[in-house]
Amino acid sequence: MRYLVFLSLCALALYAATAEDIYRIYKTKGIDAVEDFLKQEFESKEVKTFQKPVVSKTPVEPKVIKKEPKVKVVKAKNPTEKELISKDFWLKQIRGMDVAYGYYEDLDSLIVCEKERKRCEVYRNSEDEGLELIKGHDVIMGKNGDKIKRGDLKTPVGVYEITKRFKPSDPFYGPLAFSLSYPNLFDVLRGKNGSGIWIHGMPLDGKDREDLSKGCVVMENDAIQVLDTEINANKTMTIIGENKVPPMSKEVVATLLSEVYKWQRAWKVNDINMYLNYYSNDFKKVDGSRKEQFAAMKKQIFSRKEKKTITFEHMNIAPYPTLDNRKVFKISYYQTYKSPSFASKGEKELYVELVGKKMMILAEK
Template sequence: MRVLRILSLCLVMSLGVGASDFEWVQLYKEGGARAIEQKIDTMMQTPEFWSEALKEQDTRFGYYEDLKYLFVATKNTPTLKLYVLENDKWNEKLNINSLVGSKSGHKEKEGDLATPIGVYTLNARLTNLPPYYGPLAFATNYPNLYDRLQKRTGYGIWIHGMPLDGNREEQNTQGCIAIENDKLSSVDKMINYKESLLITYENNKIPEIKKEDLSKILADFYVWKNAWKVSDAEKYLGFYSQEFKRFDGMNYEDFAQNKRRIFKKNEKKEIIFSKVNIAPYPNDVNKNLFRISFFEDYKAPSYSFRGEKELYVELKDSKMQILAEQ
């Protein structure tokens, strides 16, 4: 629904790059659907467009085109909240005490008893577990790409229940998030884990997400896409931080050299992005970080790709800077 409204907005809004209904018709008569597509692409590369598009949207927790359920966990006074997207509003469905790992700060290594801080997908619903974990568990994708590039280790971070025999004396977990079994069973009936995301914070107060920050990131995201499409290497690389690391560990210098070589071919490309989700990324270094996930459909004479992609970006000096990519 959000995508449809955004496209509708492209057809009716009148900004600096906008057009009247008559102009849209003329554009179609002269250039067909391709001309309309190019006009929409241009509009989506401006913060002004996204500021208008986001005006009435609930962006407290980010921008989501392909997400219905959001878990928000805090560590220092352990709580777990569940929000469900209903009529474009995030409605709180669960707000309970939880158990988390005893160590504060980021999880750095296996066995350090810390619950991770960051953004994580739920990648499995687990049953038939040892009774200690309760009736079921939702497995997260810790360590995510950003964690791995920070050399963080460990595995098996779950949202799970309490021992089925009721015998649990520990007030902390080994890094998981544990809640009462009846609440976990209620959550299980409510969500589809494949459409869920977990954001974990150290502090109780969740930072406010500024609409202007999201507008700038979304505009830069589509400028980056267009620079890629037209093989403008310098504009494209301008969105990468000098600290950038690719999923395989390739650093910025090697990545830039490789991209310049590829872009010199000036191949005709078709690039379509969909299911764009932008979540704030909690961290303890006071950076304005975000995780961007999207579905990419890429076609070029020498290479094609269809699948999920991830970017970890910093909004720095009002510009998107890519720190990690997969």
């Protein structure tokens, strides 16, 4: 009977050994040897069943996408004249900065408006990182085309500073308004006129009226209150384009910066030919005089060979939108000028065109 039981166990344990093996053990060593053999086989199988399998493959490390480290550029505090006129120097200085809508040393915020899209975007400016988009606002603006004259109901295309933040006396203009510096020098010299171009809100009575814009930039009242928290009105510039404002490349910014300082150097050393070579044949002074009269006056001054000290501070360069897609820019800075016969300090404005890699001055104030 004991023999039959163990034969049944043998049938169940075929995965460990064959029936012939067990029978041979039984015939040669007896039933006790069969019991020992089966006990060893079952215990060994149980251990193998519950044992964690050993993985012989070498573990594969997860793929890590390495981000390019941000390069911290230590800006030169007192750059030499040789550095200032070098485009490579400026390319290093602006590396890592967002200069798509300009280079600004003395600006807190920038508003970029597109008439066609009826949209204004607000940017915060950082000395180290350049421009950072804060928020976009839907707006209403004037008729298509650049503003030419008073009453044409067009929003001007160009670059303008905020000159004042105020609460309008007429509720038609909403709870808050910012006046813009239209017409600027470039506008005046091109015969454009008019005034009173604001960024303002909607009628406080909530009623829709015709010609809400009248050439201004109009925002919902909630939005203009938000805008007031986003900008420092005393240091904010507004760029208005008919459609998308063409972005600037670092190459263009560096070229303009080096060109400005080359022009400054020619001025310092009384190199009249190089100096006048930076002025376009279309150049006009603020008084309306043209290049011929300006050149005659400068030749007389340069002939004195006086030693001059000229410094530029708080340099700002903005792309200046035009309907004919010319590469025009507004350059503004604080200038200190000193010579034996004359001294002055004050804000300076240049309106320049980039022709190839050459800066040509169109207007100067």
